[in-house]
Amino acid sequence: MTLLLAVFTATAWAQYQYIERSWDGSMVVETTKSTSSYFGLNGNNSNEEVTMDEGQDYVVTADATYKRLIAPSGTAANLILCDGTTLNAQITINKGCKLNIYCQSRRLSTRKHAKQPSCAYR
Numbered sequence: 001m002t003l004l005l006a007v008f009t010a011t012a013w014a015q016y017q018y019i020e021r022s023w024d025g026s027m028v029v030e031t032t033k034s035t036s037s038y039f040g041l042n043g044n045n046s047n048e049e050v051t052m053d054e055g056q057d058y059v060v061t062a063d064a065t066y067k068r069l070i071a072p073s074g075t076a077a078n079l080i081l082c083d084g085t086t087l088n089a090q091i092t093i094n095k096g097c098k099l100n101i102y103c104q105s106r107r108l109s110t111r112k113h114a115k116q117p118s119c120a121y122r
Contacts, residue, residue, distance in 0.1 A: 016059050018080045018102040035059065035080065041066065041087065052077035052099070060085045071097040078102060 015036040022029050035057040041050070042062035049068045052058060054075045060082055066089040071077055076098040081087060083104045093099050 014061075016061075016080060016082060016104070018104050020100075020102060035078075038080070060087045063087075065089065068092055070094070071099045073097055076100070080104070 015034050016038065017032055017034045020031045020033050022031070038057040038059040039050075039053075040061045041058055041064045042060065044065045046065050046067055048066050049070060050058070050066055051070045051072060052075060054077070057078045057080060058069070059080045062082075063086050066087075068090045069079070069092070071091070071093045073094045073096040078100045079087075080102045081104070091099070
């Protein structure tokens with residue numbers, strides 16, 4: 001029983017914080033949120049396609065390469081880029097889908113060799 005508990009504790013999900021930005025009619029408002037229930041994206045998976053599920057959080061926990069991320073019709077999914085990570089993937093957003101993309105910090109870089117970007121997308 002003790003061994004099982006130790007294994008469970010070692011594999012418990014990490015909690016990731018991210019910044020949600022919204023418009024209140026006069027200014028951008030930032031709210032820090034967190035997720036502990038997510039699908040982790042990482043590694044070189046250049047032949048893999050990931051179809052995103054309704055309401056699911058997808059967290060880029062380390063540099064990741066995927067053939068394609070697909071947000072099917074009628075879904076709302078969240079993509080969270082952790083600080084210092086880069087996601088290389090074709091992202092297909094079908095009609096009627098909502099894909100929210102969040103970062104952990106305020107800085108976002110689209111430059112390939114940006115100096116210490118918080119997170120990057122290409």
